[in-house]
Amino acid sequence: MAYIGLVLTPLFWAGNAVLARATVEFIPPLSMSFWRWVIALVILLPVGLPGMWRHRRVIRDRFGSMLALATFSVAAFNSLLYYAAITTTATNIALINATIPIFVALLAWVLLGDRTRPIQALGIALAIAGILTVVARGDISVLTGLEAQPGDLIMVAAVFSWGLFSVLLRRQAVPLPALTFLTTQILLGTLVISPFYLADVLLFSGGFELTQDTAMPLLYFAIFPGILAYAFWNHGVHEIGPARAAIFMYLTPVFASILAGIFLRESLGVFHVIGGGLILAGLILATRTGRRQATY
Structure with missing residues (x-):
């Protein structure tokens, strides 16, 4: 069941990107x-x-940590992802989203002082090169001329936000059962949004x-990339470990490219293949067993 859940999780995440791209013209990102x-x-x-209610004292005592975690994960990450869907493709969203372990490793090195082995540093460098390839759409002048798609850059910010959440989760771990933690996070994140x-409904989009x-x-x-994906991911990490579970994240861009091709008629470019290959190679190297992997 853990493996089935870990296969379904990237499928749900891919569906999140594809459906967001398909509906963002009808549902504003913040409303979404x-x-x-x-x-x-x-x-x-x-x-x-x-x-x-049973753990209200823990929630009260760790309220600041819980609020920060909810802000970077539930509130910021998802809102930025939906904003990215306005101006970039579902395939790009999924490819950049797949680099979450890279950002976690990089931020853990910078903020927590985690020791990074040379092979993992090479993996981080390759993945970053892959991100730049996707953002530049294979044309270096896009970067030098600052002409990148806003959605790609917003998606990088979203992944950075999730990386901060993961690092904070390690530094300020809150001793709560999984269901209690998730419910509290969603409640606080909703209040932050x-x-x-x-303001968006009244002043800008109109809802x-x-x-x-x-x-x-x-x-x-709400149900699939929201509740079920979180539950399946946490169960999978608990059953087989975070390092092995992280491998299943590689399926997200694969599922997204298939779904986007079927439902959105998106086609893969050469830069997707090159960038995706660099990201995949970087992920394999950066998430090799031996580094303490954060739970996302």
Whole structure:
């Protein structure tokens, strides 16, 4: 069951990128992020609230840490990903998203002083070269002329945010059961998003019309890449270890390219193949057993 869950998790994450790209014209990014987590919270609260009450002292004592973790993960990462979908492809989103272990390793080295072996440093360098290839679309003048797609750069910021979350999770580990931690994180993250969502609705986007075509994507965002992916990922890490579980993240861009080709008619360019190859090689080297892997 752990392996099945770890295969389904990148499939759900890939679906998140593809569906966001398909619906971002109808559902503004902040509305997408806010309502995704509101729906997830409504589903989780009946089973998660008793644990939050039992562990209320821990939550109160570690409230600052919990709020920071929720801000970088639930609030910032997902909102930035949905903003990226406005101006970049689902394939690019998934390729850049797959470099999360690289950013975790890099930030752990910078902020926590983790020792990085030369082979892993080479992996980080290759993955960064792959990101630049994807962002530049194979044309170096895109970088030198500062003409990169805004969505690609926003997605890099999203992955950086998740890397900060992962490093903070190690530095400020909160002793809570998984379900209690997840429910608390979603509650706090939703509260963080709320003022930005309201400002966006009142001053900029105007929100969206609730129809079957907009409700179904929000249900998908909440249930599959929201609740189930988090649950499957945490279970897989617990059962087989974070280093082996991280290998399954490599499937995300594979699934995304297939789904994007079928549903969005996105085609792979040479730069996708080259950049994806560099990212894959970098991930393999940087996540080799021997480095203490953070849990994402």
